[in-house]
Amino acid sequence: MSSAAEAGQQRPAARRPDFPEALEALPPAFYERPILQVTRALLGCRLVRDHAGRRLVGRIVEAEAYGGLVDPASHSFRGTTPRCRSMFGPRGHSYVYRIYGIHHCMNIAAGDPELAGAVLLRAVEPVEGLAAMRERRAGREDLELCRGPGRLCAAYGLDLSCDGLPLSRRSGLWIAASPRLRGVRWTPRVGLGANPAASWLWRCVDPGSKYATPTPRRWPSTPRPQPALSRAPLR
DNA sequence: AACTTGATTCTCT
């Protein structure tokens, strides 16, 4: 009995050929659990990018889950489109989209098999490569370099050319595992307006970090039950 | 209208 479990622990990639090798060091919960667990596991991990001869590193302090079974706030809600194609792709790949025609947002595809899903990285605490980030975000305080999904992409130089990349050292963009962060808080997601999912607690934040965006004082006033995540296929 | 940001203006502390 223990041999099967040990084999699974030792060689997770054998049953997950699509999963980037750089993520194999993460605990099994990272890729065995629904998207909320993935979101939870990403907090405290590091977003790393090797680009233009420099390494950028940031500690993830804020992330949001999108997708799953029925999430009207997700790009995947109405099925696959050229834009959100990466949400339906293999887990551990990037999903980068343009927002408001101006900025970009970085996500990690993390849906269960046959389910679309992605985790939006909303803020990281700059750890390494501050000089390159300051160049891309000239005139900003260090606190503001990566506080917000659009700012994060600007500081990292992430754009549509980074969409669909496997997160790995080979691609130059990956997640470095970290011990489970304690004391995270779940809140409603930011910027959903009148969306019926506006009150779902799918935003995970390190409340002790100044590098996360502020949590709104007033939450959506019409709570609706979150749907149970299941492995049932979309549509 | 949209999973945002930056600048401005207002309020309150």
Add this chain to the structure above:
DNA sequence: GAGAATCAAGTTT
């Protein structure tokens, strides 16, 4: 100063 409100800035749906 901090925080809320308002507005405008491309592109895609």
